[in-house]
Structure formats: C-alpha cells, structure tokens
Amino acid sequence: MIRALSDKFSALRLALAVALSLFAGLASLPACSVEPDEVLPDAQQEALAREISKQLRCVVCQNQSIDDSDASIAKDMRLKVRELVVQGQDEQSIKSYFVERYGNYVLLRPPFDASTALLWLMPLILLAVAAIGIAVALMRRQKTLKNNTEAPLSAEEQDRLEALLHEESKS
Amino acid sequence: MMRWLFFLPLVVFAVLVGLWFWGLNPNRDPNALPSQLINKELPAFALPALEGSGSPALARSDLSDGQVKLINFFASWCVPCRAEHPHLETLAKETSLPIHGIAWRDEPAATLAWLQNLGNPYTRIGVDQKNTVGLDFGITGVPETFIIDAKGRVRYRHQGPLDPRIINTVITPLVQALRREAEEAS
Missing domain, CATH: 1.20.5 (Single alpha-helices involved in coiled-coils or other helix-helix interfaces)
Structure with missing residues (x-):
C-alpha cells in the first residue's frame, strides 16, 4: 500500500519536473513580436532584419525595440525593414532610412555626436x-x-x- | 583651495536647481519628437482617392502648387480625430486654406462613413491603408497636422488634435507668414 503510494508520488513528481522544465524552456525563449506572416523566407535576410529591428526604437512605446513591440506602427516599421533588406540594403542604410524620418530618437543606441x-x-x-x-x-x-x-x-x-x-x- | 571646496556643494546644488526648473517647465514636452522633415522637400508619393468622398486623390505633385496648405492625418477609429474634426470643418468653411486629408491605417468604407456622418472638410483625400506615406512623414500616430508652404516643403508639424488655441496662436499666424513669404518670392 505504502509502496504503491510512493510509486504514484514519484510518477507525479516526474510529471511535475517535466512540466516545470518545459515551462522554464518556453519562458527563456527571447520575447519578440514578429508575427509568422512577417518572417522572410530567406533565413539570413530574416536574421539581418531581426538584428536591425532590435536596434530601432518603437516610436510610440519609447523603451521597446520594434522587435519587441506589439504596436501597429512597430509592425509597419518591421515590415519596412524587411522590405529594405529584401531590396538588398545594408544595416547602415536601413538605419539611416529611419533616422531621416524619425531622427536619432529612433536608434536605441545613440550615436556619438556633439549633443550626446x-x-x-x-x-x-x-x-x-x-x-x-x-x-x-x-x-x-x-x-x-x-x-x-x-x-x-x-x-x-x-x-x-x-x-x-x-x-x-x-x- | 579649502575655502573653494567649501562652496562646491552649494554650486552643485545650484546647478541641480537649474536642471529641475528646466525639467519641470510646464511648456516642455519630453515626449515631443521634432519632425525631421522641417524645411525639407517631401518624398514623392501618390495615394489613391477615397471612393465616394467626392475629394480627388492626393499626390506629392499636388503640394507644390504655390499655395500654403495643411495636411491632416486622420482615421475613423481615432477618438482625438473626432474631437479635432469640428475645428477642421470651421477652418475649411471660414478660411480659404486648403486642408488635405490622409486616411491613415483605416478601412476606406469606415473612413467614408465617418466623413458622411461628420462632414468632409478635406480638399483632397489620400488613402494610406498600409502606412507607406505615414512612415515617410515620420508619423507616430493620428491625428497629426503638417503645414506645407507654397513650394511643397514642410514648415510645421503638430502632433495630436488641433484645438482653437493651437489654430489661433500657431496655425493661423504661420499660414499668414508663409503666404506673405510666397508673395514676396513671386
């Protein structure tokens, strides 16, 4: 009786351990807001787009990158980044595309100039x-x-x- | 040396007080994002018209016609736009200032219903459903209003709804100044 009970407990414990580790694994995945339909088919281009998105500030949520933000305007900006990546533009020119429109504010890492x-x-x-x-x-x-x-x-x-x-x- | 150091905390405090006064100034808006477009030519764009509104489409080439004008980004889902709308109506009715509208991230049918319900103050309307032109203007939300000079350059950007105070103290004086500027140039 006691034997059977302890077996049941150990099975329960195992299940709990598996569930917890699964949960921890999921929780440790990087949080991002890129929706499946935004992802580029070319993995290398997508990686570049993600890299650039992480450095651009969402203009309505202030302390989130557009990669992290769920705001609709951040989605527009992510799509624009991908459009420019597909056009073959490099990281610097894509960033300056956004700086031309939104100013240095849009860069999460401020450039070194007189004001900074x-x-x-x-x-x-x-x-x-x-x-x-x-x-x-x-x-x-x-x-x-x-x-x-x-x-x-x-x-x-x-x-x-x-x-x-x-x-x-x-x- | 020692005597000078004695006053150092006082100096630091005075500097901090100065910073605090600057920071707490009620007229300072830490969220304000100055437009990058001021005094610059707008990039080329051509937006489709809003079917059924009676207003023609809006393109970049419509902006350098020698007239001072407003461009107002709006959407039917935007509550501050609704608050702003009667003031745009008044401006359109009582002045000769053309107001062009850009329907931003909105379903054309919803925009049309909204304008039919509230009135259409716009000379031209461009439909920017996918925020392509919005990004070129550096839009962060609606409503936003731009003052465009006779040569099609952006001279002023206002974020948020227009109200009589802004219209009387900023918009109208600037429009008049820009009109004088255009007359002198021609």
Missing part, C-alpha cells in the same frame, strides 16, 4: 574626477603623516619616561 558627447563621456569624466579626488586625498594624508612625525626623545626625556613607567609597574 556628454552622455558618452560621462563615465570617463566621473572616473577621472574620482581618480583625481583619491590622489589628492592620499597625497594630503601622506603630508600630514610626515608633519606629525616628531623629533625623538632626548636622553633626559627618555630617563623621565622610564622612571614614570617604573613607578607605575611598582604600584
């Missing part, structure tokens, strides 16, 4: 400021340590110190 220089260089600037700050602090500490080293005790002072210590240990 501060954005791109900020990590380096902060690093430099921090390095200078630490260097100044270290130098200042060394200076104070040097100033604090006092002259060694004279013979007279040494005698007095020993006498005091002696007195203390006696009592």
Whole structure:
C-alpha cells in the first residue's frame, strides 16, 4: 500500500519536473513580436532584419525595440525593414532610412555626436574626477603623516619616561 | 583651495536647481519628437482617392502648387480625430486654406462613413491603408497636422488634435507668414 503510494508520488513528481522544465524552456525563449506572416523566407535576410529591428526604437512605446513591440506602427516599421533588406540594403542604410524620418530618437543606441558627447563621456569624466579626488586625498594624508612625525626623545626625556613607567609597574 | 571646496556643494546644488526648473517647465514636452522633415522637400508619393468622398486623390505633385496648405492625418477609429474634426470643418468653411486629408491605417468604407456622418472638410483625400506615406512623414500616430508652404516643403508639424488655441496662436499666424513669404518670392 505504502509502496504503491510512493510509486504514484514519484510518477507525479516526474510529471511535475517535466512540466516545470518545459515551462522554464518556453519562458527563456527571447520575447519578440514578429508575427509568422512577417518572417522572410530567406533565413539570413530574416536574421539581418531581426538584428536591425532590435536596434530601432518603437516610436510610440519609447523603451521597446520594434522587435519587441506589439504596436501597429512597430509592425509597419518591421515590415519596412524587411522590405529594405529584401531590396538588398545594408544595416547602415536601413538605419539611416529611419533616422531621416524619425531622427536619432529612433536608434536605441545613440550615436556619438556633439549633443550626446556628454552622455558618452560621462563615465570617463566621473572616473577621472574620482581618480583625481583619491590622489589628492592620499597625497594630503601622506603630508600630514610626515608633519606629525616628531623629533625623538632626548636622553633626559627618555630617563623621565622610564622612571614614570617604573613607578607605575611598582604600584 | 579649502575655502573653494567649501562652496562646491552649494554650486552643485545650484546647478541641480537649474536642471529641475528646466525639467519641470510646464511648456516642455519630453515626449515631443521634432519632425525631421522641417524645411525639407517631401518624398514623392501618390495615394489613391477615397471612393465616394467626392475629394480627388492626393499626390506629392499636388503640394507644390504655390499655395500654403495643411495636411491632416486622420482615421475613423481615432477618438482625438473626432474631437479635432469640428475645428477642421470651421477652418475649411471660414478660411480659404486648403486642408488635405490622409486616411491613415483605416478601412476606406469606415473612413467614408465617418466623413458622411461628420462632414468632409478635406480638399483632397489620400488613402494610406498600409502606412507607406505615414512612415515617410515620420508619423507616430493620428491625428497629426503638417503645414506645407507654397513650394511643397514642410514648415510645421503638430502632433495630436488641433484645438482653437493651437489654430489661433500657431496655425493661423504661420499660414499668414508663409503666404506673405510666397508673395514676396513671386
């Protein structure tokens, strides 16, 4: 009886494990909104189209790429990307097609130019400021340590110190 | 050196306050996407007419006819377009400004029913069911309105519904200025 029950449980456990791993497998698939009818027959062209779609921002959902977005305008943009890929245009010219119409805003990775220089260089600037700050602090500490080293005790002072210590240990 | 550093937090704070004032300015719209088409020629396009509307079709070549005009992207499924519609009707009736409509991502039958129901303020109507011309205009949604100068260049883009305030403070003055500009040039 107990034997039969435990068999049943192990079968259940197995089924649960299989279901869970299946679910985890599905959940770990990359999320994308490309619909089956959009996919290009040529796998290489489709891969290029996906690569470009991931770098273009959906203009109505702000922080999603058109590859991730379900917005109808994102679908239009994905189809346009595929149309241009099929025409044989390369990644750069397809991206500039969209930049001409929507501005640099449409690129999820902003290009380096005068208006974005501060954005791109900020990590380096902060690093430099921090390095200078630490260097100044270290130098200042060394200076104070040097100033604090006092002259060694004279013979007279040494005698007095020993006498005091002696007195203390006696009592 | 030390005395200068003492004021550093104050300086940083002042800079931040400046940033906050800039950021909280009620007239600043962080979502605004400036049109890339300003002062540029529009790409060539030719859209089919809306059957039964009585308005002729709209093509790029209709735009450089020496007249200042509006192009209004709309759709029957778009609620703000419905709010905007009476103001377009008023503009069409009370001024000589041509308003061309582009029916964006809409079923022609639905567009037609909508116009028959609410009135048709458009001089020409182009049907852009697949958002081909919309992409060329950099459309992010409807309604959007463009002011086109006499030479067929885009001079202004308004996203969202037109209302009397926008029409009186932005559209009308700009249209008048562009008309003067066209007269001086000819």
